Amino acid sequence: MDNGNNIKRDxxxxxxxSFIKPEVKPxxxxxxxAAFMTGFALAQPYFTKMLIDDGLMAGNMDMVIRFAVLIVVMSVVVFFVSGFNRWLYVGLSGRILFTLRQDVYNHLMKLSPQFYGHWRTGDIVSRLDGDVAEVQRFSTDSLLAVVNGSLALVGSLAIMLSLSWQLTLIAFALLPLQVIFLRRMRPLVERSSLRLREQSAHVSSFFIETLPSVKFIQAQSAADHEQARLNRLNHSYLDDLLKLQIISHVTGGIPGLLTSIATACVFIIGGYFVTSGTATIGTLIAFSAYMARATGPVQTFLGxxxxxxxxxxxxxxxxxxxDQxxxxxxxxxxxLLGPRVTGDIKLxxxxxxxxxGRGVRDISLHIPAGxxxxxxxxxxxxxxTLINLLxxxxxxxxxxxFxxxxxxxxxSLKELRRIIAVVDQDTILFNGSVxxxxxxxxxxxxxxxxxxxxxAARIDDFIQKLPQGYDTPVGERGAQLSGGQRQRLSIARALLMKPRVLILDEATSAVDAETEAEFQQMLDKYFTDCTRIIISHHxxxxxxxxxxFSMTEGRLTENTA
Structure with missing residues (x-):
């Protein structure tokens, strides 16, 4: 099981x-x-030591002023350069992660209806939104933290050793315990994080399922039922969130506690060195500053x-x-068939x-063009299924x-789907203009x-009467239009495509018999040269x-009577 998880992680x-490689130069x-700023930051505590030992303790005010000004100038430079670098890095990580999301979305656009029949939309959205955001949060902070922390740790450790190797050993004596503890906590963090992401997907699915169906929920007086469902989902999410927070607090708090113990020991032993005359006050102050710069990255790495x-x-x-x-x-x-295509179809x-038990079997059919x-x-x-195959x-x-x-x-898939237009009973409209x-x-x-x-679809008169005509928003999923109007728009869309094959899958199910007869006349007029495949109960x-033809249990039979 662990081996399989490791393969997935790898x-x-x-x-x-693969998304980071194109951004290697920036x-x-x-x-x-980052290295430049870390170097500046590492120099400051040493300058503080010199300010104390060679300036204050020696009574040399010129030295004090020079080092004080230098420290201020370096701080100002670090402030502006670090802000600029942070801006560059956030933009860089954003481009990488958004390209990753775009790659996944492009892949989703190529998947079959079977995938969307098995996967919940809320789960897909949760992964594209929440999980990508989680990865971005980590990537935004991690690389800069690793580079800055590594340089700060190495530089601080080297200077700490030069100041006092004894205090350095005390400062890092408990580090192995922190590493062992975090490795033991890793499986627990993974499981808790996975449960929380799955709970988030459940909540997203709930909203995606219920919000477009508010009218139906109201009609069934089921609002209380849905509120109860949401309440249960919220409680489950909150339970897992609190568990993860406790785990995160423990995994962060225990190493921090061990670091505090090590720091206290450093001050006790360092204070003894100062009082015994084997170290100066400036050395202890500088060492404590470098210890903070060294233990800070260690804590960052552990976090x-x-x-x-x-x-x-x-x-x-x-x-x-x-991977789908x-x-x-x-x-x-x-x-490429090009303009010479006629619309002759053969199965x-x-x-x-x-x-x-769900599909088609042994279908042989020739539909001559027109x-x-x-x-x-x-x-x-x-x-x-037959329509999806066509x-x-x-x-x-x-x-x-054929x-x-x-x-x-x-x-070419693009050309095929331009040649063959499908108008079905579920008219898809987006939140844009007519x-x-x-x-x-x-x-x-x-x-x-x-x-x-x-x-030609006989909806122009209606559109012209809208407040903004053809620029009038139709609302999400065409909520501002009736079922018949939505289907007329879908017919207009098909007319605009000028296909050579038109498939109507219960396309007039939302209109009455008289309007359907009108539709059929219109289709015969404007699609007379097209191959037309009509799926209908009327x-x-x-x-x-x-x-x-009649279709039963996946078999197609021609009615010859």
Whole structure:
């Protein structure tokens, strides 16, 4: 089990490093500035020693003033340079982490509907948002802390040894105990962090599930039930959060307590050295300052060790999304059909099951270009799976699908999905303007082209009456529009694409029979040269069909009567 977790961690780290490599040059510059500032910071305590021993104790005020001014100047330089360096580094780490998030998002855009059927949206969002943020918080602080801390520790340790090797041994005598303690705490930190991230995903899923469904919840008088669910989720989250806080407090507090004990011993022994005349006051003050600079990085490293465990939990969770297998990929050298495409579709012995008992089997079908066919069948009979295969969200396990005689795997996915448009019963609209939603997927379309498509879909009159016309926001998921209006917008979107194959999956389910008949007339008028595949239960409203098919338990049968 531990070996498997280590492999996941190693893979996640290598993946994260691939985003750091392009930023190596600015990263080196940041590290050089960090080294420069650390050198300045290391010099200050020694100058303080000289100010005390060679200035104050010797009664030399000129020396006191010179070193005092020098210390102030160095502090001002460190303030401005460190602020600039911090700004550079935060921007650098942000670019790296946002590129990582973009890479995961691009991967998610290529995954099949099966993935989204099995994964909760809230869990995906939690990983893209909360887990990436956890990794960024660690990365923003860690590298600079490691570089600055390492230089400060080495430099301070060297000067401490030169000042008093005995006090140096006392200062670090308990360090091995701190390291052993943190290594023992590591599994506990990992498990607690993972539980908290999972609880966060549960809460995100709850909001994503319920907020778009408020109207339904109100209609069912289920608000109290959902409040109770949220209350349980909140309590579970809070319980895990408090447990993690206790663990974090212990993992940070015990090393800090041991450091305080070591510091007290240093002052006792150092005070004895001063009173016995074997060390000066300036030496003890300088040593204590360097000890603070040395134990500070040690505490930082120990704290980073805990933060690293939490960040690795998040990084592995994010990487798990990237590890999801892409069902279909673009060919290296696709065959481009271009404007000569006709829309001739052929399926030969197609078989595909994404779950046992759910899919299609042994489908052989030829739809010549320009034909209009109807497919009917009960829910769960395989109609949606067939559509997903035709739009190449899946590849068949057996058999093949051809467009104008070219096998699907040889076609560009982008071109294929421009040639074949799907209008289904769940119209997808985004929180933008009417124009943006009609032109979605055809961003280069002009307003005149968008208007022409809306006019053909018989929704232009409605749009013109809106407060801002085509620039009117439709609301999240088209909340400002009725079901019929949303579907007319989806028809306008399809008209704008000018596909050679149009698939209508219960596209008129939200309208009455009269409006559906009007839709069918419109489709026959504007898509007369297209291959049309209609999935519908309203058989009576559909005219001018070339062929009719029935689908049952994944098998397609032509109705010849």
């Amino acid at each position: 893979n996640a780290l290598r993946w994260a490093m 990263l080196v510059f940041v590290m050089i500035l 980073l060790y805990v933060a690293y465990q939490r960040a690795m939990v998040s990084l592995v969770r994010v990487r798990a999304l990237k 297998e892409i069902a279909v990929t673009d060919p290296i050298e696709p065959i 030969e012995g197609v078989r595909f099951f994404y779950e046992p 034909q209009k066919i109807l497919i009917t069948g009960p829910s769960g009979s395989g109609k949606s 739009h190449r969200h899946y590849d068949p396990e057996k058999g093949g699908i 467009l104008d005689g070219v096998a699907y795997p040889h076609l 124009r943006d939603n009609i032109a979605y997927g055809m961003k280069e379309a002009t307003l005149e082209q968008v208007t022409a498509a809306a006019r 058989v009576g409203a559909i005219r001018n069909l070339d062929r009719v």
